[in-house]
Amino acid sequence: MSKHSDLARDLFLEGYNCSQAVVLAFSDETGLDKETSLKMASPFGLGISKLREVCGAVSGMFMVVGLLNGFTDPTDKEAKNEHYKVIRKLAEKIPGRKMVLSFVRSYWA
Numbered sequence: 001m002s003k004h005s006d007l008a009r010d011l012f013l014e015g016y017n018c019s020q021a022v023v024l025a026f027s028d029e030t031g032l033d034k035e036t037s038l039k040m041a042s043p044f045g046l047g048i049s050k051l052r053e054v055c056g057a058v059s060g061m062f063m064v065v066g067l068l069n070g071f072t073d074p075t076d077k078e079a080k081n082e083h084y085k086v087i088r089k090l091a092e093k094i095p096g097r098k099m100v101l102s103f104v105r106s107y108w109a
Contacts, residue, residue: 008024
């Protein structure tokens with residue numbers, strides 16, 4: 001695993017939710033401070049606030065990708081399409097394409 005994966009696992013084991021763990025683990029790359037990272041990612045834990053929908057780690061991953069490579073011009077259709085293509089490729093790598101908490105728990109176990 002990478003240093004970011006190891007850090008995210010450790011943060012999760014400290015009690016941060018999946019999304020917070022991922023976003024905070026990449027704060028060295030995103031430039032976000034700890035408090036902003038944690039607050040921004042806080043609603044996405046437990047599959048979006050305990051709804052058990054999209055896993056918080058997946059939401060966190062998408063937030064990090066957006067911060068690092070997201071588009072900012074709403075009229076730039078090419079940039080939007082390229083960004084969405086990257087996100088789709090990442091989503092397709094998730095086993096069974098089900099973005100649930102069990103994926104992260106089995107991955108970090």
